[in-house]
Amino acid sequence: xxxxxxxxxxxxxxxxxxxxxxxxxxxxxxxxxxxxxxxxxxxxxxxxxxxxxxxxxxxxxxxxxxxxxxxxxxxxxxxxxxxxxxxxxxxxxxxxxxxxxxxxxxxxxx
Amino acid sequence: xxxxxxxxxxxxxxxxxxxxxxxxxxxxxxxxxxxxxxxxxxxxxxxxxxxxxxxxxxxxxxxxxxxxxxxxxxxxxxxxxxxxxxxxxxxxxxxxxxxxxxxxxxxxxxxxxxxxx
Numbered sequence: 001x002x003x004x005x006x007x008x009x010x011x012x013x014x015x016x017x018x019x020x021x022x023x024x025x026x027x028x029x030x031x032x033x034x035x036x037x038x039x040x041x042x043x044x045x046x047x048x049x050x051x052x053x054x055x056x057x058x059x060x061x062x063x064x065x066x067x068x069x070x071x072x073x074x075x076x077x078x079x080x081x082x083x084x085x086x087x088x089x090x091x092x093x094x095x096x097x098x099x100x101x102x103x104x105x106x107x108x109x110x
Numbered sequence: 111x112x113x114x115x116x117x118x119x120x121x122x123x124x125x126x127x128x129x130x131x132x133x134x135x136x137x138x139x140x141x142x143x144x145x146x147x148x149x150x151x152x153x154x155x156x157x158x159x160x161x162x163x164x165x166x167x168x169x170x171x172x173x174x175x176x177x178x179x180x181x182x183x184x185x186x187x188x189x190x191x192x193x194x195x196x197x198x199x200x201x202x203x204x205x206x207x208x209x210x211x212x213x214x215x216x217x218x219x220x221x222x223x224x225x226x227x
Contacts, residue, residue, distance in 0.1 A: 043114075043218055043219045044155070046216075051211065057208065057212075059214065088153055090155060094212070098160055099145075100157055101155035101156075102154075103153070103154050106153065
């Protein structure tokens with residue numbers, strides 16, 4: 001069966017510091033991968049998606065970037081965090097009909 | 111653009127009773143999917159049920175059923191025999207095809223369900 005991992009689970013970072021969040025998927029090959037962000041009390045907003053290694057599409061222009069160095073690895077990065085980057089970051093993988101989410105990373109920027 | 115509207119910020123239900131969570135959508139796509147996810151306080155998003163726009167029968171998964179009314183653009187979630195563990199946020203979402211054959215999900219703002227003993 002497929003499983004999706006994210007780390008770290010929680011992160012507190014100062015403004016202006018870099019960020020790297022990692023997502024890995026097991027049990028499937030060449031999955032579509034997604035990064036979503038959930039602001040406090042809100043629904044999810046798609047940030048990036050990837051249909052293959054090195055292929056990244058951005059939905060919202062912002063302070064973040066994504067990379068997919070391996071088939072089942074998806075990384076979310078920032079060179080300098082802003083206060084507005086705080087939120088709950090969820091990685092997901094998709095099959096033909098459904099997207100399945102990881103446990104998420106709660107990021108607080110101070 | 112795709113849009114999901116969940117008009118109930120909070121809902122309360124007694125244990126063992128049924129509850130309906132409302133969801134209306136707007137899309138110009140001919141083909142799309144409708145989803146419901148559960149988010150407990152731990153934060154994880156748990157997939158509950160899926161309905162394709164061309165599916166004529168309402169989807170069911172255990173105690174969850176999706177009341178799909180295409181002409182009214184509604185996709186309400188019905189939870190039967192509520193349990194205390196059903197207390198959580200519930201999100202409705204619609205899929206939209208994007209470049210490369212991938213699909214993105216557009217989410218509503220959610221409904222907080224509280225099940226009372």
